[in-house]
Amino acid sequence: MKALDELTFDNRFARLGDAFSTHVLPEPLDEPRLVVASDAAMALLDLDPTVADTPVFAELFGGHKLWAEAEPRAMVYSGHQFGGYTPQLGDGRGLLLGEVYNQAGEHWDLHLKGAGMTPYSRMGDGRAVLRSSIREFLASEALHALGIPSSRALCVIGSSTPVWREKQERGAMVLRLAPSHIRFGHFEYFYYTKKPEQQAELAEHVLSLHYPECKEQPEPYLAMFREIVERNAEMIAKWQAYGFCHGVMNTDNMSILGITFDFGPFAFLDDFDAHFICNHSDHEGRYSFSNQVPIGQWNLSALAQALTPFISVEALKEALGLYLPFYQAHYLDLMRRRLGLTTAEDDDQKLVERLLKLMQNSGVDYTLFFRRLGDESAALAVARLRDDFVDMAGFDAWAEQYKERVARDGNCSEEQRRERMHAVNPLYILRNYLAQNAITAAESGDYSEVRRLHEVLSKPFEEQAGMEQYAQRPPDWGKHLEISCSS
Numbered sequence: 001m002k003a004l005d006e007l008t009f010d011n012r013f014a015r016l017g018d019a020f021s022t023h024v025l026p027e028p029l030d031e032p033r034l035v036v037a038s039d040a041a042m043a044l045l046d047l048d049p050t051v052a053d054t055p056v057f058a059e060l061f062g063g064h065k066l067w068a069e070a071e072p073r074a075m076v077y078s079g080h081q082f083g084g085y086t087p088q089l090g091d092g093r094g095l096l097l098g099e100v101y102n103q104a105g106e107h108w109d110l111h112l113k114g115a116g117m118t119p120y121s122r123m124g125d126g127r128a129v130l131r132s133s134i135r136e137f138l139a140s141e142a143l144h145a146l147g148i149p150s151s152r153a154l155c156v157i158g159s160s161t162p163v164w165r166e167k168q169e170r171g172a173m174v175l176r177l178a179p180s181h182i183r184f185g186h187f188e189y190f191y192y193t194k195k196p197e198q199q200a201e202l203a204e205h206v207l208s209l210h211y212p213e214c215k216e217q218p219e220p221y222l223a224m225f226r227e228i229v230e231r232n233a234e235m236i237a238k239w240q241a242y243g244f245c246h247g248v249m250n251t252d253n254m255s256i257l258g259i260t261f262d263f264g265p266f267a268f269l270d271d272f273d274a275h276f277i278c279n280h281s282d283h284e285g286r287y288s289f290s291n292q293v294p295i296g297q298w299n300l301s302a303l304a305q306a307l308t309p310f311i312s313v314e315a316l317k318e319a320l321g322l323y324l325p326f327y328q329a330h331y332l333d334l335m336r337r338r339l340g341l342t343t344a345e346d347d348d349q350k351l352v353e354r355l356l357k358l359m360q361n362s363g364v365d366y367t368l369f370f371r372r373l374g375d376e377s378a379a380l381a382v383a384r385l386r387d388d389f390v391d392m393a394g395f396d397a398w399a400e401q402y403k404e405r406v407a408r409d410g411n412c413s414e415e416q417r418r419e420r421m422h423a424v425n426p427l428y429i430l431r432n433y434l435a436q437n438a439i440t441a442a443e444s445g446d447y448s449e450v451r452r453l454h455e456v457l458s459k460p461f462e463e464q465a466g467m468e469q470y471a472q473r474p475p476d477w478g479k480h481l482e483i484s485c486s487s
Contacts, residue, residue, distance in 0.1 A: 001048035004056060009069035010107065011098045013180075016205060019198045020186075021073035025066075026095055027116025027126065029159035029171055032062025035134065035442060036450045037155040038141050040458065041177055044152065046102045052155065061175045062157040063115055070098040070110075074118035078192060079185030079252025080302050082286055087192065089185060089252050090120025093128055096181060107209075109181050110154075114173040127163045130156075131439045133172035134450055136263040138438070140176060142430040142457040143260055148238040149231070151178040151261035156450075158442070170443070178259060180210055184303040185252035191306035203310055206256055221310040226319045229300055231258025233326035236296045240289075241334040242426070243269035243366045247279040247483070249287050249295045251302050265483035268429045270474050272359035272366040280483060297323045338370050339402070340378070340421045341409050351405060354398050362389040365473050367429050374421025377414050378406040426460035427471045433478025434470060 014021065037052035051057055059065045066072065074091040081089075095118070097110040113136070114128025133156045143150035154175040161171035182202075190199035207214060207224050217223035235258050239246065245267050246253075246260065253262035267278035274290040282288070287295060300323060304316040311319075328349075335352045336344065359366065369388070373381045382399035389395040412420075434453055441449040456470045464470075 002046045003048065004051050004054075004060060005067070007045060007047075007067065007069075007100045009067065009071075009098045010101050011069075011071045012107070012209060013075075013096060013099065013109075013182075013205070014071040014073050016201060019195070020202070021075045021091075021096065022119050024072055024074045024095055024116075024118045026063035026072060026097075026112060026173075028063035029157065029161045029173060031160040032058040032064065032157045032173075033159070034058050035130070035156040035158045035172065035447050036137060036454055038137070038153060038454065038458075040144075041141065041152045041154040044102060044106070044108055044177060045100050045154075057155070058157050061112065061155055062159060062173060063112070067098070072097050072112075072115075074120055075181065075186070076120060076189060077183060077185035077252055078189040079183070079250050080188070080299070081250040081252070082282075082284075085188075085192070086252075088120070088189065091118055092121040092124050093118070093126040107179060108177045109179065111151075111176045111178065111181050112173055113176060114171060125163065127161070127171045128173065129163050129165060129169040130158055130172040130443060131169070132264075133158075133174040134439050134442060135266070135435055136174050136176070138430050138435055138450070138454060138457065139263045139266055140261075141454060142460070143244070145458050145460050146238075146242055146426060146429075148242065148244065149235045149257075149259040151176050151181075151255075151259055153177070158447075176261070178255070178257070178261060180206075180255070180257055181261070182206060182210075182256045183252055184254045184256065184299060184306070185250075186256070187303060187306040188251060191309070196309060199306075199309065203307075210257060219311070219315070221307065222315050222319065225304065225307060225311060225316065226322065228256060228258060228303070229319055229323050230326045232296055232300060233323050234258065234330045235260060236292055237327050237330035237334065239292060241331055241338065242429075243272070243289075245269070245276060245278040245287075245289045246292065247282070247287055249292065249299060251299050254299050254303075267432050267483065269366045270431060270479050271363040272356065272369075274356065274360055278483060293324075293327060296327075334424070337424045338421070340374060340406065340417055342420075343409050345405065345408070348405075351398075351401060354401075358389055358391060358395055358398060361391060364388045367426060368471075368473065370425040371422070371427050374418055374425055377417070378403050423461055427463055428456050428460045428467070430457055431474050431478065432481045432483065433474045436478070436481060 039049040042049050072095040076090040094113040095115040099107045101107045117126035137153040137156045140153035157173045159171050163169050163171040211224040214220045214223035247265040265279040276289045277285050386395050438449040438453045456467050
């Protein structure tokens with residue numbers, strides 16, 4: 001394991017030059033202090049987890065110190081926000097400190113969010129507040145633990161720096177990790193500003209560093225786009241299967257690697273509601289839960305437009321046509337496993353759809369239903385769960401179909417069934433009210449709940465002794481928390 005001063009930097013994006021990013025130094029936080037750190041994320045950099053408790057750790061990730069090899073840069077990009085094109089966005093409060101490569105040969109961006117003003121801050125102050133930093137940290141690590149592709153979060157650093165939002169709050173920084181922070185909006189920026197040389201340089205950079213296997217194909221850029229289509233289809237399939245709502249699926253928030261990042265007003269479903277809107281600012285419901293699948297395709301179409309200098313329109317259309325089949329295959333595979341099925345039948349999609357329709361009309365807790373479905377035999381499980389449904393006759397009809405489907409799937413012991421289903425059906429998820437409880441304590445200077453919640457969510461499929469309160473349905477107030485982009 002390494003000490004903080006032993007990290008090895010290789011700043012590949014910075015070497016693209018000033019057309020792609022601007023050199024900016026972080027603005028230090030007052031009285032930086034560690035709120036929470038992820039040992040698992042630190043391991044990606046080969047860091048000894050004990051360094052998180054040293055003063056230099058908070059100073060480095062609170063903007064006071066830099067490695068000599070770091071090259072902090074604010075990236076420039078554009079994007080479609082709520083369907084409308086914004087010509088220039090960029091890192092308004094984040095800095096790419098540099099790229100570290102580990103002993104396994106992997107490169108990881110060190111991206112410091114809340115690092116102060118940049119040329120792309122527009123009317124903002126460049127800061128992040130403690131509550132949004134905690135939410136991003138918890139979400140990043142929780143999604144990863146669920147098997148959903150995501151950026152990672154190494155730590156949150158709190159401070160005494162005052163920051164104004166709707167009220168005065170305290171500034172914080174979150175250090176996030178990803179193999180790349182390049183997004184759809186990077187390609188849109190160079191396409192719409194008519195900078196073909198820089199766009200070609202960006203395309204070659206992404207192809208060579210992140211999709212090298214595509215260089216062996218007859219049309220490398222087309223092969224890369226197909227891979228981007230499938231990765232995003234798989235990511236969104238996992239969002240839908242686990243009830244995750246991103247909230248702000250603008251093209252500047254979409255990763256070129258198909259990972260979840262730029263967490264804002266996200267939420268996991270409590271009661272199942274296909275039309276749930278987690279973003280209080282999304283008045284039209286553009287980014288509702290049920291809209292995430294078509295919006296994913298819309299965003300890929302926007303990226304395709306920006307790639308027309310490299311790929312023919314017909315080829316792009318053909319690749320885009322793969323999105324829904326990719327999505328449906330990944331989604332149905334995961335939902336089969338969540339139902340405890342190991343084989344495929346033609347009517348499985350209808351079985352899932354009927355269940356979700358029954359859930360929709362009954363306010364059934366999405367996560368706990370699937371967990372309890374695997375607690376015992378199919379017959380006993382559905383008998384216990386039927387009281388959660390308003391339409392009991394409808395559920396009974398579904399339950400009969402489900403039991404027959406399970407019987408056709410093959411014989412296995414109750415213990416094998418339980419183990420298989422519990423391995424894909426979490427007991428613990430990041431509910432908004434749990435995050436809010438942790439944030440409220442942290443804002444009073446008590447970081448123990450943030451750390452405890454992070455620890456619970458790092459093992460979402462394992463029942464943990466003494467942690468029953470994290471596996472409960474939320475109180476009524478917890479279902480009605482309003483989260484907006486300003487978070």
